Amino acid sequence: LKKASVGYENMFEEVPIVIKNSHLINVLLWELEDKSTAADKHELLNLSS
Numbered sequence: 001l002k003k004a005s006v007g008y009e010n011m012f013e014e015v016p017i018v019i020k021n022s023h024l025i026n027v028l029l030w031e032l033e034d035k036s037t038a039a040d041k042h043e044l045l046n047l048s049s
Contacts, residue, residue: 019025 019028
């Protein structure tokens, strides 16, 4: 990977998702709250990320 100059910046692509199941949204929000720090929470609210 180093020889090909491949890094995580160009290996992954952001894909928008839509969750229509309220139970899944509740679990996702609970996991985000459980795993994130205060700095991470502010980053989630940043629309430019």
